[in-house]
Amino acid sequence: MDRTPSAGAALGEYLRACRSRVDPVARGLPEDGRLRRVPGLRREELAQLAGVSVDYLVRLEQGRTRNVSRAVLDALARALDLRPDEHAYLLRIAEGVHAPGIRAATASVRPQTQQILDSMQGLPALVLGRRMEVLAWNALAAALYLDFARLPPAQRNLLRLTFLDPEIRPRLRNWDEVVRDCVAYLREDASRYPDDAKLAALVGELSLKDPDFRRWWADHRVRAQMHGRKTLEHPIAGPLTLHYQALDLRDSTDQKLIVYTAEPGSRSAEALRFLANWATDSALSEIPVHERPG
Numbered sequence: 001m002d003r004t005p006s007a008g009a010a011l012g013e014y015l016r017a018c019r020s021r022v023d024p025v026a027r028g029l030p031e032d033g034r035l036r037r038v039p040g041l042r043r044e045e046l047a048q049l050a051g052v053s054v055d056y057l058v059r060l061e062q063g064r065t066r067n068v069s070r071a072v073l074d075a076l077a078r079a080l081d082l083r084p085d086e087h088a089y090l091l092r093i094a095e096g097v098h099a100p101g102i103r104a105a106t107a108s109v110r111p112q113t114q115q116i117l118d119s120m121q122g123l124p125a126l127v128l129g130r131r132m133e134v135l136a137w138n139a140l141a142a143a144l145y146l147d148f149a150r151l152p153p154a155q156r157n158l159l160r161l162t163f164l165d166p167e168i169r170p171r172l173r174n175w176d177e178v179v180r181d182c183v184a185y186l187r188e189d190a191s192r193y194p195d196d197a198k199l200a201a202l203v204g205e206l207s208l209k210d211p212d213f214r215r216w217w218a219d220h221r222v223r224a225q226m227h228g229r230k231t232l233e234h235p236i237a238g239p240l241t242l243h244y245q246a247l248d249l250r251d252s253t254d255q256k257l258i259v260y261t262a263e264p265g266s267r268s269a270e271a272l273r274f275l276a277n278w279a280t281d282s283a284l285s286e287i288p289v290h291e292r293p294g
Contacts, residue, residue: 008063010093015061017220018080019046027081049079068094085188085224092191109136113249113257117141122276123259124242130189130254131199132159132182140272143279144234144260159186160202163210173231173239176212183216184223189254191222226256237275240268 020040029045043061047054052072059065073094077087109127117125117138124144126137134148134156142148145168148156155161159182161168162175172178190199206213226246233239242260249255262268 008066011068011090012061012063014090014093014220015057015076015080018082018086019043022046022080027079046076046079050075052076086222088224089188089191089222109249109255113255116257120259121280122273123261124272125257125259126158127249128158128246128256128258130193130196131157131202132186132189133157135255139279140276141260143236143275144232157202158182160206163206163213171232171234173233174229178228178230179212180216180221181223181226181228183213184221185226187217187220188222188224226258230260234271234275236278237271240271240275241266242268242272 020038022041024041024045027041027045027049029041029049041049043057044054047057050057050072052075056065060068070091073091074087077090080086082090113127114136117127117136120138121140124138124141126141126148127135129135137148145161146165159179162172162179162182163169169175186199186203190196190203193199203217207217227244229241229243231239231241240262242262244258244260246256246258249257262272
């Protein structure tokens, strides 16, 4: 396996970004009276915490050092107080290797998976592939977002739609929170497949068209697990607060089942039931009378 030429640069960028986010006081470092020109740890402080020389850390951040030992990377992760997913990301980009034989991500879901989606009539659910591409969905997910079937497959990307679609973006009341997490998830995904041309094209398009994406992508935040909360103002159902959870589909490459739930007994649960009924009625209205059930 050959090391990618950009491995050192990627490691340096990530170390600098993580260093800028660490509170020196929280790491037990006393104030020495010197003015901090930039937020976060100074290089000498990180070097001290990780037990490496300042010169070695400078070479790491400038991308001039290769074959970094696991012990050094683990020490840097502890000093930077990285979460497990951030630590794993650090190790991957430090390796900077091309792994031969990686299967291409499948662009379809198993029929049984679609059957599961359709059976979840009271819960919006969809399947995301690599790059947050929408591969499958149920009727309630289409009612919550939009009718994905009316989009060309190349445009069925949840992150792209959230940033650029004029209907979806205004619905999210906590847009900043949700999309920052999505960008962090995309960066984690990119570390697994550094040669993914479609992912590079997506990053390029969003960087060109949206300054928020450019800023958050440059922030180098990483997130592996997808779960959280979305607060929406839906044009049909009104305000909803939904929790979402990603479940791995183990028999399919890079596919996750995303399920949205509302707090039982809440106004959001009532609104979700209303939206489910509306979606069912809308679907039935498109079926000729002689073909409708019952």
